[in-house]
Amino acid sequence: MQNIALRPPALVMDLNRLGAGFASRLSFMRTLMRNMIGNDWQIKYSRFDLDNDGYGHVVFDIQTPSSHLSFVVFSQYLAPDERDDRVIADQWDLTMTLMEGDVDELTLAKLAANVPLQEAGRIDARCICLSRANRSARIFNEVLDNLRQGRQPDVQRLAEVGYLYRTTAVYGSGKFGACDWDKVIKQHPDLASPFASEMLVCYLLRQFSIDQLHHLVHQEAYPDAVDMDVDVQRYLGIGNSTGLGMAPWLVNHPQITAQWVLQRETAFARVLSMPATAPKISQLQELMARACQHVREVSTLDAWQANNNRLLLADLENLNDWFNSASTEVQDWQQIHAWAEQHYSLEAQELLINLMLELYPDIVDSLAQNMAIAESLQYDPTESAQRLADAIKHTYDWVFDYNFNDPEQVATFWYYSQNKVEPRLGKVGVDAGAELQMFLGIAKAVQDCHTDLEALLHADLDATVADFLLQYPSHQGIVARIATMSQTTYGEIRANLLEESVLPMHLLRAKLAFFGVSKFDPKSALWVRNTMFQGAPLVSEINTNGFDDWSFPVAPDLAFTPEAASG
Numbered sequence: 001m002q003n004i005a006l007r008p009p010a011l012v013m014d015l016n017r018l019g020a021g022f023a024s025r026l027s028f029m030r031t032l033m034r035n036m037i038g039n040d041w042q043i044k045y046s047r048f049d050l051d052n053d054g055y056g057h058v059v060f061d062i063q064t065p066s067s068h069l070s071f072v073v074f075s076q077y078l079a080p081d082e083r084d085d086r087v088i089a090d091q092w093d094l095t096m097t098l099m100e101g102d103v104d105e106l107t108l109a110k111l112a113a114n115v116p117l118q119e120a121g122r123i124d125a126r127c128i129c130l131s132r133a134n135r136s137a138r139i140f141n142e143v144l145d146n147l148r149q150g151r152q153p154d155v156q157r158l159a160e161v162g163y164l165y166r167t168t169a170v171y172g173s174g175k176f177g178a179c180d181w182d183k184v185i186k187q188h189p190d191l192a193s194p195f196a197s198e199m200l201v202c203y204l205l206r207q208f209s210i211d212q213l214h215h216l217v218h219q220e221a222y223p224d225a226v227d228m229d230v231d232v233q234r235y236l237g238i239g240n241s242t243g244l245g246m247a248p249w250l251v252n253h254p255q256i257t258a259q260w261v262l263q264r265e266t267a268f269a270r271v272l273s274m275p276a277t278a279p280k281i282s283q284l285q286e287l288m289a290r291a292c293q294h295v296r297e298v299s300t301l302d303a304w305q306a307n308n309n310r311l312l313l314a315d316l317e318n319l320n321d322w323f324n325s326a327s328t329e330v331q332d333w334q335q336i337h338a339w340a341e342q343h344y345s346l347e348a349q350e351l352l353i354n355l356m357l358e359l360y361p362d363i364v365d366s367l368a369q370n371m372a373i374a375e376s377l378q379y380d381p382t383e384s385a386q387r388l389a390d391a392i393k394h395t396y397d398w399v400f401d402y403n404f405n406d407p408e409q410v411a412t413f414w415y416y417s418q419n420k421v422e423p424r425l426g427k428v429g430v431d432a433g434a435e436l437q438m439f440l441g442i443a444k445a446v447q448d449c450h451t452d453l454e455a456l457l458h459a460d461l462d463a464t465v466a467d468f469l470l471q472y473p474s475h476q477g478i479v480a481r482i483a484t485m486s487q488t489t490y491g492e493i494r495a496n497l498l499e500e501s502v503l504p505m506h507l508l509r510a511k512l513a514f515f516g517v518s519k520f521d522p523k524s525a526l527w528v529r530n531t532m533f534q535g536a537p538l539v540s541e542i543n544t545n546g547f548d549d550w551s552f553p554v555a556p557d558l559a560f561t562p563e564a565a566s567g
Contacts, residue, residue, distance in 0.1 A: 022351050023517060025364050029516030029533055037537070037548070043204070045058060069101070070103045072099065092133060098128045099127045099128060100128065118169075119176055127177070131170040133166060133168065147213070148217055149222075159299070162519055210236065213228070214227055235553060237533045237535070240530050243422065248423055248438060251440050251507070255488065262488075270363045270364065271356050281330060284356065288352075290552050290554055294519075308347055318344070322339065337349075354551075358551060379482075383464065384462070386461065386463075392486075395486040413438075414497070416436075423438065441496070519534070
């Protein structure tokens with residue numbers, strides 16, 4: 001492969017571009033499925049104890065090459081007026097845990113007494129994840145009634161929702177008594193990639209939602225009942241509601257964020273070095289057609305996202321026309337990428353990149369092994385203060401684009417709400433609590449640090465970092481961050497998260513794209529619904545006809561029109 005330069009950080013780490021991201025071959029759901037299929041994971045029920053109303057418990061038995069795990073789900077009645085997706089909810093249709101080893105009667109009793117309580121309960125270090133989910137009030141009963149009467153569900157209605165259940169939280173990495181990340185990576189290497197445990201929980205929840213549905217379908221009172229068509233089963237995903245609580249994560253884990261971006265950009269650079277042959281271009285056009293259909297099936301009432309989807313469809317159709325034009329002579333992938341950058345929206349550009357990655361699994365997939373790194377923000381106290389100032393000018397030059405004397409640039413503060421139990425946004429001068437704000441104003445902190453560095457260096461050119469921090473101890477955290485992140489390829493997300501018009505939605509979508517979700521449906525500027533594992537192989541297919549080509553899934557046997565999708 002030719003040596004193709006990576007895209008520059010100023011382009012890649014722009015928050016607007018990150019907020020236009022899509023799932024790719026390197027997204028965590030895709031890599032988990034490849035691991036499960038390629039390493040012959042064995043998944044079956046060891047218990048399936050549900051009553052005629054679907055309440056009770058089930059246990060999945062999971063055997064990986066390195067681990068024996070169990071996934072325990074508790075199903076209970078939840079009154080419609082008690083169904084709440086917010087983190088402060090205290091009752092759910094389903095609660096569950098992924099844990100080590102078998103589940104005996106004593107363990108099951110302990111789990112039954114605690115898992116349904118979630119944060120209010122107690123779990124131990126055998127548990128890897130804790131989660132909960134709510135049934136879709138829009139579609140579950142409708143699908144159930146159709147199947148009981150011997151009819152397949154309305155696929156267009158399914159496309160509008162995309163799932164039977166949605167999860168509202170998946171906790172891991174030591175929360176609420178669960179085992180920490182260090183134990184996972186040492187004792188369960190099959191789960192040692194980022195968020196593999198959490199993604200496995202969502203995948204098995206999707207399977208349970210289908211199996212519970214069929215359990216309810218096949219009751220004595222419904223002799224004409226039928227199973228859901230397998231293509232329709234596969235089209236169902238698991239829903240997800242994600243709010244502002246996820247937004248600070250990428251900022252609080254800058255090394256991991258930079259690493260994820262580096263692997264994706266390395267994959268893209270590898271693709272750009274490959275010849276753009278006619279068969280590959282034809283394959284790309286097929287993927288584009290599927291992606292267009294997928295976008296048409298996205299149901300959203302959010303005007304901003306609906307407009308983005310319309311622009312994306314127009315751009316992809318224009319790109320397809322460009323490919324088919326007699327005057328177009330494609331020389332290489334660089335030419336196609338350059339054309340997109342010059343003519344299309346950010347979403348179209350980023351989608352095209354991910355479609356191009358699909359063409360070359362042999363040079364892309366191995367990069368998934370490099371997603372996990374150990375985080376450590378450190379600095380050398382003996383380093384010269386001048387070198388620290390130079391690192392800011394070189395790596396953090398973008399922070400000087402902001403004038404923090406402008407009230408609009410510091411109008412927002414982030415805080416952790418004790419009542420809502422998650423981050424919230426406040427307005428300076430309007431809302432109380434600015435003195436307790438979370439440390440997310442990285443651009444301002446770096447600029448303030450540089451101002452004080454300049455003052456020190458004006459008096460002492462030979463000063464060290466230790467000298468600086470002795471005089472300005474409040475900068476210790478940002479100094480460690482600057483010293484560490486200036487050594488990475490991509491560094492920080494380039495945005496001022498304190499400005500008046502900040503859009504947390506971009507942070508949410510950026511992280512969710514790495515997860516591998518699809519069908520973003522913003523419900524406000526602060527939270528979004530989306531779908532996980534839609535189109536992925538079912539558990540029964542992992543060891544028989546598992547497949548990896550499930551990006552941008554489309555509804556089976558359904559011809560969509562833009563009018564139907566927008567209605």
